[in-house]
Amino acid sequence: SQTIHQWPATLVQPVGSPLSLECTVEGTSNPNLYWYRQAAGRGLQLLFYSVGIGQISSEVPQNLSASRPQDRQFILSSKKLLLSDSGFYLCAWSVAGTSLGSNQPQHFGDGTRLSIL
Amino acid sequence: GESVGLHLPTLSVQEGDNSIINCAYSNSASDYFIWYKQESGKGPQFIIDIRSNMDKRQGQRVTVLLNKTVKHLSLQIAATQPGDSAVYFCAEPGSWGKLQFGAGTQVVVTP
Numbered sequence: 001s002q003t004i005h006q007w008p009a010t011l012v013q014p015v016g017s018p019l020s021l022e023c024t025v026e027g028t029s030n031p032n033l034y035w036y037r038q039a040a041g042r043g044l045q046l047l048f049y050s051v052g053i054g055q056i057s058s059e060v061p062q063n064l065s066a067s068r069p070q071d072r073q074f075i076l077s078s079k080k081l082l083l084s085d086s087g088f089y090l091c092a093w094s095v096a097g098t099s100l101g102s103n104q105p106q107h108f109g110d111g112t113r114l115s116i117l
Numbered sequence: 118g119e120s121v122g123l124h125l126p127t128l129s130v131q132e133g134d135n136s137i138i139n140c141a142y143s144n145s146a147s148d149y150f151i152w153y154k155q156e157s158g159k160g161p162q163f164i165i166d167i168r169s170n171m172d173k174r175q176g177q178r179v180t181v182l183l184n185k186t187v188k189h190l191s192l193q194i195a196a197t198q199p200g201d202s203a204v205y206f207c208a209e210p211g212s213w214g215k216l217q218f219g220a221g222t223q224v225v226v227t228p
Contacts, residue, residue, distance in 0.1 A: 006160075034215070043206065043218040044161070059215075090160050103149040103168060106216055108160030 002027035006091050006109035014117050019064075019078040021112050023091030026072065031093040033074040034106060035066055038088040050074060051096065086116045127223045130201075136194040138222045140207035145188060152181060152192045153206045155221070161206060164192070194224075202226045 003026045013019060025031050032051050036044040046059045048066035056066050063082050067075045074091055092106040130136045142150070148169040153161035165176045167183050167190070174181050180193040194201055204221040211217055 043220045044216075046215055049215060092160075103166075103210065105151050105163045105166055106210075107163060108153075110160045111158075113158070 002093070002107065004091060004093055004107060004109040006089075006112055008112060009110065010113045010115075012115045012117060013081050015083055016080050019076070019081050019085070019114070021076040021089055021091075021114075023074040023076075023109060024072055025074075025093045028072070028093070028095070030071060030096045032096055032106075033068060034092040034094075035074065035076050036090040036092065036108075038090060038111075040088075044090065048076070081116050083116050086114055088113055126220070127225065129225045129227060130197045131227050132197060132199060134197055136192075136197045136201065136224055138192045138194075138205045138207075138224065140190050140192075140219060142188050142190070142207075142209060144209070145185075147188075147209050149210055150181070150183065150190055151208045151210070151216070152179075153208060153218075154201075155204045155206065157203075164205075197224075197226050199226050199228075 006023050034049045035047045037047055038044050048056055048058055050056050050068045053068055053071055063085060064076060064078050076089060088111050090108050090111045092108045094106045095104045151166045152164040154164050155161040165174060165179050165181050167174045167181045169185060172183055178195045181190060183190045190207060192205060202225055204223050206218050206221045208216040208218045
């Protein structure tokens, strides 16, 4: 069966410090991968998605970047964190579908709670 | 633009009663919908999905109804239990499997 792991579960960082959040998926090959941010009591905002190694698409301009160095590894990074980067970060995967989308659910990790001081 | 949204921000339900969570969508071409449950401090958990060629789909204690005429779907939870307390999202996949989420409905189960 497929599993998705995110770490760390919680993180407290000072403003201006770098960030690296990691997500790995097991039990599937060539998944679509996604990073979301969720503000308290709000819905999910898609930040990045990837349909293959080295391929990253950004949904919103921001202080963050993403990379996919391996097929089942997705990393969210920042060189200098801002207060506004605080939030709950979720990684998700889905089965790779046709080029214009697929009727497949996304499966989420348990998230990283990031607090910027 | 096209969107998927929820009608009620909070739903209070007595334990043992049935819950109904509603969702409206605006894109008449939408052909697939997903319901997620998110417990506090956790990631969303897939509950059930439905394709547009269906009006109803049942799972374990959950039923999703799709009314394409009025562009509305609902999630029904039978015999609501304390463990059902969570935020429920409907979502619609777009290109490349991206999901568009509503703000969610908080379900609170009271004894």
